[in-house]
Amino acid sequence: MHHGTTITQFIAEEQRHAPGATGQFTALLNDIVTACKMISNQVNHGALIGALGSAGSENVQGETQKKLDVLSNQMFIQCTEWSGHVGALASEEMDEIYEIPKAYPRGRYLLTFDPLDGSSNIDVNVSVGTIFSILRMADTDGDATERDFLKAGTEQVAAGYALYGPSTMMVLTTGNGVNGFTLDQNIGEFILTHPNMTIPTDTAEFAINASNGRFWEAPVKRYVDECLVGKEGPRGKDFNMRWIASMVAEVHRILTRGGVFMYPMDSKMAEKGQGGKLRLLYEANPMSFVVEQAGGASITGKQRIMEMQPEGLHQRVPVILGSRNEVERLQGYHNEG
Ligand SMILES: O=P(O)(O)OC[C@H]1O[C@](O)(COP(=O)(O)O)[C@@H](O)[C@@H]1O
Ligand SMILES: [Mg+2]
Ligand SMILES: [Mg+2]
Numbered sequence: 133m134h135h136g137t138t139i140t141q142f143i144a145e146e147q148r149h150a151p152g153a154t155g156q157f158t159a160l161l162n163d164i165v166t167a168c169k170m171i172s173n174q175v176n177h178g179a180l181i182g183a184l185g186s187a188g189s190e191n192v193q194g195e196t197q198k199k200l201d202v203l204s205n206q207m208f209i210q211c212t213e214w215s216g217h218v219g220a221l222a223s224e225e226m227d228e229i230y231e232i233p234k235a236y237p238r239g240r241y242l243l244t245f246d247p248l249d250g251s252s253n254i255d256v257n258v259s260v261g262t263i264f265s266i267l268r269m270a271d272t273d274g275d276a277t278e279r280d281f282l283k284a285g286t287e288q289v290a291a292g293y294a295l296y297g298p299s300t301m302m303v304l305t306t307g308n309g310v311n312g313f314t315l316d317q318n319i320g321e322f323i324l325t326h327p328n329m330t331i332p333t334d335t336a337e338f339a340i341n342a343s344n345g346r347f348w349e350a351p352v353k354r355y356v357d358e359c360l361v362g363k364e365g366p367r368g369k370d371f372n373m374r375w376i377a378s379m380v381a382e383v384h385r386i387l388t389r390g391g392v393f394m395y396p397m398d399s400k401m402a403e404k405g406q407g408g409k410l411r412l413l414y415e416a417n418p419m420s421f422v423v424e425q426a427g428g429a430s431i432t433g434k435q436r437i438m439e440m441q442p443e444g445l446h447q448r449v450p451v452i453l454g455s456r457n458e459v460e461r462l463q464g465y466h467n468e469g
Contacts, residue, residue, distance in 0.1 A: 139165055139302060139313045139322035146306055156239055160217035160266065161290065161304075164243075165322060167211035168262055168294035168302060171204045171247070172315060175260060175296040184255050192227040192446050198254050201225050204247035204262065218243050219269045220276030222445055224414040229278050229445065241289070242267040242281055246414035249293070250378025259297035261380025265418035266290040278445055281413060285438030291418035293380045303329065303387065305425040310387065331428035332390035335455040337372045339382050340394040347398035351433065351465035379410065383419050383453070387426055392454035392462070396433060408432070408450040412442050416451050429459035433466040 137145075143161045147153040178184050187197040205225040212218055213230075216237035221230040224246045232238050243266055250260035266289050269280055292304035300315040302322050312326025338359050345356070359371035374391070376382055382393045395409045410416050420430035420437040430437045430453035437449065452462050 137324040139304070139324070142311065142313070142324055143304075143306075146308065156217045156241065157266070157289070159215060160212065160239070160241055160243070163212045163215055163217065164208075164264055165302065167208045168300075169315065169320065170207045170211065171200075171262055172294065172296050172300040174200060174203055174207070175254075176300075178254075178257065191225050193224075193448075195251075197225060198248065198251045200254050200260075201248045201251055208243075208245055208247050208262075208264075212243060215239070217241055220280070221245070222278075222281050222413060223247060224411055224446075227446075229276060229281060231275060238276075240269050242269055242276065244281060244413045244418075246411065249380045249415065250376070253376070253378050258376065258378065259295060259381040260378050261296060261384075262294040263380060263415055263418050264292060265413070265421070281445060282442040284441055285417035285420055288417060288421045291421040293383070293418070293422070295380050295384050297381065297384075301326075301384070303384065303422060305422050307421075307425065310422055310426040312387075326388075329387045329426050331387055331423065331426045331455055333427070333456045335386075335390035335392060335458055336369055337374060337389070337391040338394065338458070339374045339376075339385075339391060340396070341375055341377070342373075344398050344400065347400040349397060349399075349433070351462065351468070352394060352396045354465055355462055379415055379419065383423065386428070386454045387422070390455045392452065392458040394452045394462075395450065396452060397450040406448055408448040410448060410451045412437070412440065412447045412449045413445065416449050417442075419451075420453060423453045427456065428454050429456045430454075431459055431463055431466075433462070 143158050147158045187199045187202045189197045191197050213232050214236050217239035218241050219238045222244045246263040249263050267283050290306045295301045303312045310329040313322035314325040316323050358367050362370035416437050423430050432450045
C-alpha cells in the first residue's frame with residue numbers, strides 16, 4: 133500500500149484477501165473510524181464547547197468521569213449500534229454490556245473500547261486517545277452476554293487506537309502487522325503515513341509513574357534502579373525516562389522509537405484487592421495485540437497478557453510492554469522473584 137492510501141481503501145484492500153469476508157468487518161471498522169473523527173473534533177474544541185471538566189458521575193471503577201469520557205462513549209455507541217455489524221458493546225465507562233436495541237439488526241462482532249484514554253490530561257490539553265478491540269461472537273443467534281466478551285487477547289480479530297495529539301492519528305492491526313494513518317483535516321480522511329510500524333527490540337527509554345516507586349515489587353524496583361544508575365551500573369548504558377499519563381501516547385511513542393511502558397502491580401493496589409491499574413479488555417488486550425504485531429512483547433510479570441483468560445468485564449491487570457529485549461529482561465527478573 134502506498135503513501136496517500138486512505139484508511140477506508142486500506143481496510144477494504146485487506147478484506148479483499150480475507151477468506152469468507154462478508155463486508156461486515158470492513159463496515160464496522162469504518163464506523164469506528166467515524167466515531168474517532170467525531171471524538172477528535174470534540175477534543176479539539178474542548179473549552180470552546182464546554183467539553184472540559186467533570187461529568188459529576190463515577191464509572192464502575194469509582195473514577196470520576198470527565199464530560200469527554202461520557203460524550204466519547206455516547207459517540208461510539210451512536211456510530212456503531214445501528215449498522216447491524218455488532219452484537220453488543222462493552223466500555224470502560226459502562227458497568228454492564230450494551231445490548232444493541234431490538235430496533236437495529238445485530239451483527240457477528242463484539243466491540244470493546246476505552247472511549248477516552250488519558251482522562252487526567254483532558255483539562256490540561258495533553259494528548260489523549262481512544263482504544264478499541266473487535267472480537268467475533270461465537271453464537272449470533274442468541275443475545276450477547278458478558279461471558280461472550282471474556283475471550284483471551286489471542287482471539288481479537290482487530291485492535292487499535294486513535295491519538296488526539298498535535299495531529300490526530302489512528303493505528304490499526306487486523307493481525308497482518310501495524311499501520312498508522314494521519315487525519316487530513318482538509319478532506320476529513322485518515323491517510324496512510326506510517327506503514328508497517330515496528331518496535332526496535334532494544335531501547336534506552338522507560339516509562340513508569342515513579343511516584344508509586346515505594347509500592348513496586350522487587351523485580352520492577354531492580355529494573356528501574358538499574359536504568360537510573362545508567363552506564364556506571366550493570367546495564368552499562370544511560371536510560372531516559374518519560375511519563376505522559378496517557379497510555380495511548382506512551383504506546384505510540386514506543387511504536388515510533390521503541391521503549392518500555394510499565395504500569396506494574398504494586399502493594400498499594402494489592403491492599404485494595406485491585407489486580408492492577410489498567411483494564412484487560414479495554415486497554416491491555418488491544419494494546420498488547422498492536423505491540424506484538426509490531427514485534428514487541430507484552431506481559432503482566434507473570435504471563436503473556438494475550439494468553440490471559442479474562443474473569444470479568446472490568447478486570448484490571450499489571451502491564452509491562454514494549455521493546456522485546458527489555459520486556460524479556462523484566463520477565464527474567466520476575467522469574468528470579
Ligand atoms: O494517573 P497515573 O497513575 O499516572 O495513570 C495514568 C494511566 O491511567 C490512564 O489514564 C487510565 O486510562 P483512562 O484515562 O482511560 O482511565 C492511562 O491512560 C495512563 O497510562
Ligand atoms: Mg484508559
Ligand atoms: Mg478512559
